[in-house]
Amino acid sequence: MIKHYCGIFGIYNHVEAARMAYFGLYALQHRGQESAGIVTWDGQKLREHRGMGLVPDVFNERHLGKELKGNIAVGHIRYSTTGASLIRNAQPFLVRFKGMEIAIAHNGNLTNTVELRDELERKGSIFQTSIDSEVFVHLIAHNMNGKTVEEAVMAACKRVKGAYSLIILANDKLIAMRDPHGMRPLALGRLAGSPVLASETCAFDLMEAEFIRPLDPGEMLVIEGNSVKSYSLLDEGKKPPTRQCIFELVYFARPDSIVFGEDVYQCRKEMGRQLAIESAPDVDFIMPFPDSGIYCAVGFAQQSGLPYEHAMIRNHYVGRTFIQPSQDMRDFGVQVKINPVKSMIRGKRICIVDDSIVRGTTIRTRVKKLRELGAKEVHFRVSCPPIKHPCFYGIDFSSKGELIAANHSISEIERFIGLDSLHYLSIDGLLRSVSHPEKYCLACFNGDYPIPCAGGGCSRACLEVTD
Template identity: 70%
Template sequence: MKKEYCGLFGIYGHPEAARMSYFGLFAQQHRGQESAGIVSWDGEKLCEQKGMGLVAEVFEEAHLGDHLKGDIAIGHIRYSTTGASQLLNAQPFTVRFGDTKLALAHNGNLVNAHELRTELEHMGTIFQTSMDSEVIVHLIARGMNQDGLCIEDAVAQACRRIKGAFSLLILANDKLIAVKDPLGIRPLALGRMNDCYVLASETCAFDLLEADFMRALRPGEMFILDRGGRQRSVQYVDEQKKKQCIFELIYFARPDSDIFGQNVYECRRAMGMALANEAPVDADFVMPFPDSGNYAAVGYAQASGLPFEQCMIRNHYVGRTFIQPSQDMRDLSTRMKLNPVRSMVKGKRIVVVEDSIVRGTTIRTRVKRLRELGAAEIHMRVACPAIKFPCYYGIDFSSKGELIAANHSVEDIARFIGLESLHYLSIDGLLSSVEYPKDFCLACFDGNYPIQPCKGAGKMCME
């Protein structure tokens, strides 16, 4: 199973900034279910509340109404791509240096974090966490304290040194600064709600708050909001050729969001239609494994003319599950989430549409269950190419050993999962399903990394 990375939300100029941040994070809960945090500025100090768990578990009314005061706030939900799963690594990360109180929330992953951390430690810097995000904070602090830069210039200087994927929200006293990396790998959008500004990883957060989407931040842009409603945009590096993460459209983003200028639902449906054209099969019906395969399965059914059926029923009341001590318990945990409709499966030829296959173990368990209920044939169609290369930019497959397609043929994978046939969408088919196909990073499929990882890039991922 792929694991989500992080979600950001920021708001400037709203009397209930923390409460709005709560709802903004709630709308993006799918992006990270490990920890959540909100930091607000009350005019004199930063107020923070962070915890392990879901947004609704971390925040209580007392936090939103009494503790997190002020009209500026940033929030973060996290799945760890670097740094251990513990409260110490929850974001936003807060520090104080001189007269500046600073909070930082980061979505993405730095490929030179280990290199920069080693350099800073040799200069005497003391780190509190194992997060790559803390490297950014220390670079900003050094820019202000040693080089005498203002906060905006210190942020720009720090962002020119870091390499990798990053969308940042920075709360520095009464300024809110948003930053995107030079290649625009991670999404970050700007909106407006009456007289206040909002920022979020996904536009579905704007919909919940009835905010108007204004625009996506540009690659290499720093956007600054300060008192008086002033807004400024600074291009801290020259714009480069975009390399946006295509997994946002394949899997990560909510289908009702617009990401990189296109609707996620429509892209996934188009991927399913392309898949049906590439790999038709004589079958009784098409079904997804909810929820990730739903919209590609709709497209496959529409293009193939086969009926679409929801034969796997999801238990919506199953939340996060603890790490199971045995394979039997892990299998039981998987079966708790999805259960087939017996009468629909027996004796049927089924096309199962999935968004992707990473390790194959979860899908194997689900296919086994369909076999137990008497499915005559199971054909799997995958709405993205085979994942053969690790991702260094924030997706939780950071080594080749984790990727079944990197080490086995399609025929071997089909046998391992228990399928009559298996087909992955071609790269050309994937790119035909999105607008501006040259703007996407395809490194996990073809190994062409837009930013080469530095020595030790994987080291912090294992801490």
């Protein structure tokens, strides 16, 4: 499974701020499943609760009803990078400095973390975590002398490079921003007069909040009292090109969300339609691997005219604490999550439609099972181009060695997985599936990185101190 690193949520001036943050994080749970946290402002101080696990496991009625008092809240859910699944790295990250309390929730990866961390440590900063979000806090603190907190935040943003959407709670101010390239999503909404912020609009839908608009790349919002003020993090005339992460639309975002102004469901259907235009095999039916492949498979079936079947069934009740089988039951974990309908397989020519192939090992296991059940032919169609390059901006395919398409030809991948044919959606086909193709980062497909890492590239060691 591909992992994304974070989801963030904020709400201002709501009597049930902590509870709304809980619902917002619950809706964003697909973006991170290792830790969750909420920080509130009660008028005097920040209150926090963070923990490891899923949102319903971390919070209970005592936290939401009694401990997390206040009408302003910021929340965060997270996947960790390698070696960093620790409670001390759970966010929002909270500090107290010169009479001000600051909580920060960050989605994305900075590419100059090591460089900035070394510089700050030489100046006396002491780091408590291994997350790059803490770099923001120290930079803000270093810029607070004689400045407002929003001015210090803007100064900090001028030093960092990489992908970030941030929500910062500074006493009674709520500050939100996106990096100048706009790589990670962040949206503004309103709930009965209260401004709300979230990585995806599905968080608004759960609490019946109105979606207003996405934040612009390089925009900072400052919410205080009855005002919502917008600022630019960039000097006039220095705006870089927008490079939003297209993998949000391919895989990460929930299909019922609006992300980067795009209807995710319709984008995925169009990816499937473009895929069918490029390569529709002569088969008995097409099927998705649920749930990620469903929406592109619908578009593929509608365009190709091929029957659409759910010949694989997903068990939606498999939890993270499922007891692991013994070693001799090698494929048991895969079968617990997704299992074929045997009567649909024997003697059939099948085309599987899915959204991506990263390492190929899980798909290989599933195709092997279809062969054992008597499938006559197994074809595979992928609704994004081959992933050939690591991502340094917040997705966990972080080295070329992990990427099957970076090291093998199409025919080699076909043989490894056990396929009769394989076709990936072309980059042109992918871009025809979105409204503003010029605004997307395609680095994982073509190696064209909009933001280089310090020193020209990121190593695993660099990524292990980022979030």
